[in-house]
Amino acid sequence: MSGGASPGQFGLWGKETKRDWPLITQDEASRALAAFGLRDVTPIEWHSARPFSAVSRLSDDQGRSWFLKRHHHALRDKAALAEEHRLIAHLAERGITVARPLATESGDSVFTLGDWSYECLPGLEGRDLYRDRLSWEPYLSRHQAFESGRALAVFHDAAQSYDGQARPERPLVSSLTPLLDERGPEIGLCSWIASNAAMRGAIDTQGGAEAILTALRPHFRRAAPFLASPATQWGHGDWHGSNLTWHGAPEHEKIGAVFDFSMADRTTRGFDIAVALERSMIDWMNPLHDPEGSLCDFASEPGQITAFLAGYDDVHPLSRREREEIAAFLPLAHVTFACSEIWYYQCLLDLPDLAKTTYDTYLLGHANWFSGKQGYEMLELIAAGAQSVG
Known part of the structure; x- marks a missing residue:
């Protein structure tokens, strides 16, 4: 390191x-x-x-x-x-x-x-293999994706007995809580935004909540069965390769330690796995463009998704319903964090251009991608399950 x-x-x-x-x-x-x-x-x-x-x-x-x-x-x-x-x-x-x-x-x-x-x-023992890589970049190999999934399952097993309540309103947290409102996720999200005047104002400045809700409604419908009576526990909230230390020879690396708990909160296994997949399995940082230069798609990593979930299965076998929960939560994994990040750039740092990028490209762009062909195929791959890859 x-x-x-x-x-x-x-x-x-x-x-x-x-x-x-x-x-x-x-x-x-x-x-x-x-x-x-x-x-x-x-x-x-x-x-x-x-x-x-x-x-x-x-x-x-x-x-x-x-x-x-x-x-x-x-x-x-x-x-x-x-x-x-x-x-x-x-x-x-x-x-x-x-x-x-x-x-x-x-x-x-x-x-x-x-x-x-x-x-x-x-300082923790091990190598920080991802220190110079962005959070939204794939793992260096399918083997490392497998080991990361396995380590997350071990983490969840250890965290399951932690009885801390969900965090109160905190900015820049991977929070599921606003979507668990008994009146439904749409009302819950709107109420959560409205409770923070500065965040509401920042979102209104950039385009308003209605465009967000329009992009999210198909995903709210898919997630509804899993939001009704969730089995909650604490998760990491930002699981990706650069929050782990590694040791061992190439293609045989093992995870040594876990760090950076700033986005942790009470969540579900499925939502925390979805956050982990959202962080590393779609190449958000390198959008694909058509010949005219317009954004047309993002590359994804189906092989690494398969490996990651196989690693998780190695410790905690996922049922079909659990896989469907992960798929349903994946398009929602970034939502509360992105809303908070709009406030961060607009209000705290006074950088409205970055707030606009967060609103258009991160919050709306990611949600809309999961409604398209490539995003839908990824969700179906996760829900259907895959063979173990080690």
Whole structure:
């Protein structure tokens, strides 16, 4: 998990030179780490290119690596991070290799300073094979897709006994809760948007909720049987290759550890699997165009889908109904996150062009793709099941 610093970050369409948040400075890192009892640290070795927060890696005088992660309080305050840290502690107690946050000298797992919330996490053993890849890119091989699916099943088994309630309103979370409204997912989503005046205003500015509902209604109908009485538990919320560490020779890699729980929430296995497939199995970052230059499709990875689900089956065999649930939830996996991201760009960062891209291309574009031929075929592949691939 080494490498040189990079000033840019990953964004909606690849690597961007402008970052959402300033890099952590050396003086800032020293002050924050001192609060966690780390006073002898090397200069910053690396800055993460991931969006939504700032992350730097440093080492202490004993050669141990530490990741200092800084969040704006509007995204993750002390209470929000504590929700994630409780889940991490539960998983660690059940044998999942995770980075347990360091405590401050006052016993808290979060240090706050002005508008910022800091957490300090130990470096994990293994290679970060996907550090320089975007979240929406395929796995490097079907074998790695298989291992990722297998690891998610192990994760879900460990998380099943965690009894934490669904998170309250938090931005940038893979939240299923608004769609579980007893009046139905459409009313639930509308009520959830209306409850946040800033998000409602941002969505209205970019085109309004009605276009979103029009794109989602076919998917709401398909998902209705699985929203009625879901078996909820906590999930990861952002499962893809760059949130895992890897070890072993090529084509024989195994997953060593899991990290980044910022999008975790109470969900269902099916919805969390759908999020994982949405993150890696459609090449959203490289849209295909017709000869006139118009967007016409996105490439998908049916072989990796088959491998991922076979890996999951290896630990937790999926029933036909569970596969149908995954297929039904896949077109909805990005919805609440995308609505929140519109607010993020429009209101918090004052970047209306990116809010427009999120509204048109991410929220509406992805939902509409699943209503087309390629998207429908992918959903049918998932629902029907596939032979095991190892």
